[in-house]
Amino acid sequence: MSKLRALIKAAVPLTLVTFFTASASGQSPASPSSSTSAEQSASAATTQTIADRYRDGIVIWQTPDDARVPFLLNFNINTQLRYLNTQSSDEEFTDHLAVVREVHTRNDITVNRAMFILGGYIFDKKLRYSFTVWTSAGAASIVVASNIGWRFNDGLAITAGYTGVPGSRSLVNTFPFFGAIDRSLADNFFRPGFTQGVWANGEPVKGLNYLVFVGNGLNTLSISASKIDTHLLFSGSAWWEPLGAYGEPGKSRNMYDDYFSSNKVRIRIGTSFTRSREDRFSNLDQSSPENTSLYNSDGVLTFSTGAFAPGITVDNATYRMWAIDGGIKWLGLAINGQYFVRTLKDFVADGPLPIASTFDHGFELTAGHFVLPRTLMLYGRGSRVYGEFGDSHEYGGGARWYFLPTERLWLNAELIRVHKAPYSGAFTPYTAGMRGWVPMLQTVLAF
Numbered sequence: 001m002s003k004l005r006a007l008i009k010a011a012v013p014l015t016l017v018t019f020f021t022a023s024a025s026g027q028s029p030a031s032p033s034s035s036t037s038a039e040q041s042a043s044a045a046t047t048q049t050i051a052d053r054y055r056d057g058i059v060i061w062q063t064p065d066d067a068r069v070p071f072l073l074n075f076n077i078n079t080q081l082r083y084l085n086t087q088s089s090d091e092e093f094t095d096h097l098a099v100v101r102e103v104h105t106r107n108d109i110t111v112n113r114a115m116f117i118l119g120g121y122i123f124d125k126k127l128r129y130s131f132t133v134w135t136s137a138g139a140a141s142i143v144v145a146s147n148i149g150w151r152f153n154d155g156l157a158i159t160a161g162y163t164g165v166p167g168s169r170s171l172v173n174t175f176p177f178f179g180a181i182d183r184s185l186a187d188n189f190f191r192p193g194f195t196q197g198v199w200a201n202g203e204p205v206k207g208l209n210y211l212v213f214v215g216n217g218l219n220t221l222s223i224s225a226s227k228i229d230t231h232l233l234f235s236g237s238a239w240w241e242p243l244g245a246y247g248e249p250g251k252s253r254n255m256y257d258d259y260f261s262s263n264k265v266r267i268r269i270g271t272s273f274t275r276s277r278e279d280r281f282s283n284l285d286q287s288s289p290e291n292t293s294l295y296n297s298d299g300v301l302t303f304s305t306g307a308f309a310p311g312i313t314v315d316n317a318t319y320r321m322w323a324i325d326g327g328i329k330w331l332g333l334a335i336n337g338q339y340f341v342r343t344l345k346d347f348v349a350d351g352p353l354p355i356a357s358t359f360d361h362g363f364e365l366t367a368g369h370f371v372l373p374r375t376l377m378l379y380g381r382g383s384r385v386y387g388e389f390g391d392s393h394e395y396g397g398g399a400r401w402y403f404l405p406t407e408r409l410w411l412n413a414e415l416i417r418v419h420k421a422p423y424s425g426a427f428t429p430y431t432a433g434m435r436g437w438v439p440m441l442q443t444v445l446a447f
Contacts, residue, residue, distance in 0.1 A: 056250040057447060062120075072120030076251070076447060078176055082112040082138075083441040086434055093420070093433025095298040096389035099306065103433045104424070110138040112427050112442070113176070119147075126151045128159070139426035143194075143221050155204035163199060165192035165218065166211045166237035167274035169325040169338055177255030177407075179336055179366035179379060181414045181442050182428055185394045186362040186383035189423040190321055190340040192235065192274050193219025193293050207244070212236040218276050218319060219293035227290070231277035239270030239325075246327065251446065252407050256336050256366065257400075258329040259407045261373050268327040268336075276319045277346075278303075294319065294344070297360050297387020297422045299432030302344065308353050316348040332370035332377075339363045358388040368400075375402055385422055392420040396438075412442045 053059045057076040063069065086106045094100050114137075119130030128149040135142045147161030164171035168191035170183050183191070197215025204210070213235045216228050246268045247253045248260050280303035281290035289303035294317070296302055305313040320343045327336035345357035368379030382395040396416030403411060416429070416438050424432040429440060 054447070057117075060118075069123060070125050071122050072125075073118060074120045076117040076119070078113065078115045078117075078444075078446045079111070080113040080176060080442065080444050081109070082181070083109050084429055085439050086429070086431060086436070088436035088438070089418075089431070089434040090436070093299060093435075095300050096296075097306065097310065101300070101433060104431045105434070106431070108138075110136075110427075112136060112138050128157070130161075132162070136427045141222065153202070155202040156200060157202055158198070158200050160198045162194065162196050163213070163215075164194050165197075165215060165233065165235045165274060166199075166213055167192040167235050167272050167321055168323055168340075169237070169239075169270055169272065172211060172237050172239075172254065172272075174254045174256070176444050176446050177252050177257070179256035179334065179368055180381045180398060181412050181440050184364040184366075184381065184383035185392065185418065185421060185423065185430055186340060186364045186385050187338065188425055188428050188430060189295060189297075189385050189392075190323070190342050190360070190362065192233075192276070192319075192321070193221070195220045195233065197233070207241045208238070209241075210236070210238045217291075217293075218274075218278060219291075223281055223290060227281045229277070229279040231279075233274065233276035235272070235274040235276075237270065237272040239268055241266065241268050243267055246329065255407065256327070256334060257368055257377060257407075258332050258334040258370065259374060259377075259402070261332040261370060262329070263331060265328065265330045267329075268325070270325045272321075272323045272325075274319070274321045278317050278319055280313070280315055295423050295432065296358065296389050297385055297392070298389040299392075299420070299422045299424070308347075308349070308355065309351065312349055312351040312353060314347050314349045314353070316346070317344050318346040319344055332373060333368070335365075335367045337363060337365040355388075360385060360387045362386055374405065374407075376400070377402075381416075387422060390420060390422070392418075392422045394418045394421075398440075408447045409445050410443070412440075412444070414440045414442075416440075 057074045060073040060075050063071045084106050089103055089105050091103050092100050093103055115134040117130055117132045121128050130147045132145045145162030147159050149157055149159030151157040166172050168187055170187050195215040195217055197213055199213040201211040215233045217233050220228055243266050246266050247255050291303050294302035296307055300307045303314055323338055323340045325338035341361045343359050347353055362385035364383035366381040368377050370377045377400045380397040384393040394416050398414030401411045418438055419435050421430040421434045423430050429438055
């Protein structure tokens with residue numbers, strides 16, 4: 001009996017390897033008469049199993065270059081665990097109309113963001129696909145997204161699906177490689193969000209990159225298609241890296257930090273623009289809108305009842321935002337900044353409004369240096385919003401420890417001082433109206 005068990009244990013793995021090898025090549029499992037080809041397939045599968053599968057993600061399967069059906073399946077994960085404490089803030093704030101509103105304070109540990117991505121190519125190496133599951137325990141939300149694209153050459157790829165609207169640098173393939181724990185107060189206030197659409201991107205000239213996008217709105221992740229209006233959003237971003245690539249190739253290509261500490265100075269200059277006609281997505285008799293992508297600078301949702309005048313609700317508005325960013329890296333030092341200008345106008349409301357438009361502008365700045373190369377970075381950061389209905393700002397600093405020899409895993413500690421946050425976001429550190437010291441601890445795994 002023991003000999004039989006040993007024989008079964010030895011036979012099962014070889015049978016599974018043979019089956020999956022044959023299935024991947026579009027053939028049925030090998031018959032006893034084709035033992036030579038079966039042994040070769042098993043040998044090839046074993047070789048791929050033993051080989052280093054980590055190539056900017058985990059390669060689950062990749063066919064040889066001469067395969068009849070080219071196929072690549074790659075697996076990536078982003079996981080962000082965070083402790084956040086905003087209890088030093090007052091529990092109330094007063095908006096520009098002297099209305100007293102609640103500040104939601106927090107003291108919690110969350111799986112702040114978690115996402116896994118399956119992607120690669122199929123049928124032709126130019127035909128790209130991806131499938132993403134994005135979750136946030138802090139926001140109690142789950143989004144399942146998928147993209148299909150065709151890469152013509154280095155200068156042009158066209159893709160359709162879910163993505164970030166490229167109205168800010170932080171929404172163009174940077175997550176989670178920010179210069180601090182998360183996006184800044186100013187960036188969160190001004191930037192657009194995530195939606196479905198079609199985009200083109202590429203590098204037509206060495207060092208010059210672009211991304212142009214047409215989509216459904218500023219942020220429609222939780223909005224059903226039946227509620228999305230007929231106005232499309234237009235957005236684009238372009239950036240120039242004249243002294244060479246701002247980051248190393250791979251997933252962390254657009255990271256803010258100078259983890260790799262090159263002795264060659266690198267700079268980045270970029271700009272973005274977004275226009276969107278926005279709808280509140282809710283009936284006017286509901287005081288709280290479903291469109292939560294826009295805030296006034298006093299921390300009140302733009303589409304909420306009473307945001308501009310007592311008892312008056314805005315149903316539509318036109319959002320325009322322009323941003324310009326720049327950065328420099330050298331010997332472990334990285335300095336990055338961005339300036340924002342936003343207007344809201346062309347209001348449609350259920351009553352008279354005291355103003356015809358709003359104008360807000362502001363900036364963000366981070367500076368970090370590796371005091372221990374590829375191990376420990378210290379940084380400082382700040383941002384400010386100059387708003388139609390009030391100003392707000394933040395400042396602080398932190399330390400980032402890369403405790404393994406990779407830029408894909410780190411532990412972060414940060415302390416910031418916030419004054420009158422103009423924005424709320426469940427997976428950000430900010431709640432509208434908050435002021436005070438905010439300590440945070442976070443670890444990120446992004447492979």
